Amino acid sequence: MKKIRPSMMHMKQHVVYILLLLSIFTSCSSGSKKGGVAASYSDTIRYAAGFTVKHYPSYREVEVRDPWDSSKILQRYILVDRTKDIPSDLPQGVVVRVPVKRLAVYSSVHCSMLEQLQVANEVVGVCEPRYIDSPIIQKGIQAGTVADLGEATSPNVEKMIDINVEAILVSPFENAGYGPAEKLGLPIIECADYMEATPLGRAEWIRFVALFFEKEEAAQRIFNDTEKAYLDIKQLAAGVTSRPTVLSEKKFGASWFVPCGDSYMATLYADAGADYMFADLPGSGSKPLSFETVLDKAMHADYWLIKFNLADDMNYQALQTEYKPYASFDAFKNKKIYYTNTGKVPYYEEVPMHPDYLLKDLVWIFHPELLPGYKPRYFSRMMD
Secondary structure, three states: OOOOOHHHHHHHHHHHHHHHHHHHHHHHHOOOOOOOOOOOEEOOOOOOOOEEEEEOOOOEEEEEEOOOOOOOEEEEEEEEEOOOOOOOOOOOOEEEEEOOOOEEEOOHHHHHHHHHOOOHHHEEEEOOHHHOOOHHHHHHHHHOOOEEOOOOOOOOHHHHHHOOOOEEEEOOOOOOOOHHHHHHOOOEEEOOHHHOOOHHHHHOOHHHHHHOOOOHHHHHHHHHHHHHHHHHHHHHHHOOOOOOEEEEOOEEOOEEEEEOOOOHHHHHHHHOOOEEOOOOOOOOOEEEEOHHHHHHHHOOOOEEEEEEOOOOOOOHHHHHHHOHHHHHOHHHHOOOEEEEEOOOOOHHHHOOOOHHHHHHHHHHHHOHHHOOOOOOOOOEEOOO
């Protein structure tokens, strides 16, 4: 028998030791959670800050962060294949059998997401159908296959029971519950996409919705296309040598709600090659200011962008009739106001998923030389 030299023996011991460490590391890092037997991992969410996903052998765990308190979890969902038995040792959370069937939806934006994912046929009830532009949903309402559940603030829960709703898709609001709907015992899927501070962050929530319908691959393709288009347009505007100043919105009641400096719209203005007049206002939402404060800060803004929902488009005379001091802004005097009539274009339905559409309109407004021949999707120049 051949004798092993000490150096060879030491080498073998060293290899065994490394393999032992690797086995320990693997068992710790890929071990199961709550009784699982295979590795878990978090999906790579590139922009969205509001949700995370982990996959396990017999379920998926989806956590929605509390948008108003980042130290808390708003909701945890445990997604289990509807064709299989529910595992006996699941983590705490709302169990949802997937793919979801017979869904109630409160928001037109989420109806549009479902249409993009080609699962809008699973919707059996909606709130406030007068605001929903989805052809599939409207056809279902007319045919009687999609029920009108009334107002989102007080939906008809008896009708939800009658049509055998399995889950409810909603937009959460701070310190607000869901009233009688919570007593039904149905999963309430809280989609907090509107709280994202960046355009691509909000668009990525289509991946969240897709999880409940096992449409992850389709959602990834949709988002990848959006991301590429957005970044290409952003790059187009990145080299501009002059950046015009911009003011947005208008007075609502006694206040002018101004997007803050870290907000969704402020990001879009910056990416479109413009300097937003309230970029130094802290926060990621909107802040109510007095008309006088806005006028003092943004009187000399080069452009003014307005949204409204009216039967007829607004002109300068109508704007001044609404509130005479609007005529004090340079953008009014120089005829550089652009508007979008959200009653005539699908602005609110499309932009959350496709911010690239809006970004292209903004680049056309601020730097039309970069997009010769482009026909804007949402915005028009205000006429006399």
